[in-house]
Amino acid sequence: MPYSVSHHKLTQILSAHGLKAGDAGGIDKLFGGNDGYYWFGTLRDLCPPGKTLVWESQYDMVNAIQAHENATAEEDEMKPQVPSAANIAALSKALHDPL
Structure with a gap:
């Protein structure tokens, strides 16, 4: 199953849940509780504005996120x-x- 992220997609996800980018508590809950807001920010940093990153599997997605975290x-x-x-x-x- 493919996974993707872009700034636009992140904005749409927040909007669908009635959240704004600065709503740390709501974003924490949406993205898994403790540190959800941190990982949301990591995704925004990982993805260049105007671009979409696509991964073929959950494994690839998690590895890309962790590699970015490790580098920063x-x-x-x-x-x-x-x-x-x-x-x-x-x-x-x-x-x-x-699909």
Whole structure:
């Protein structure tokens, strides 16, 4: 099953749930609870404006997100975070593309 992300798609996801980009509590819940807002921000940073990133599988999507997190954490000389199972499930639900 393919997955994709773009700034437009993220805006549509928030809008469908009655949320705005600054609604940290609502975005936390939407993207898996603890750190949901963090992973939403990571997706926005990962995806260049005006572009759509597409992955063929959940595994590819999660690896791309984690690779981006690892790279940015290294730049900031911090330990990278790892999405929880709840974050991954919520991200997968939000970003999957129907066939």
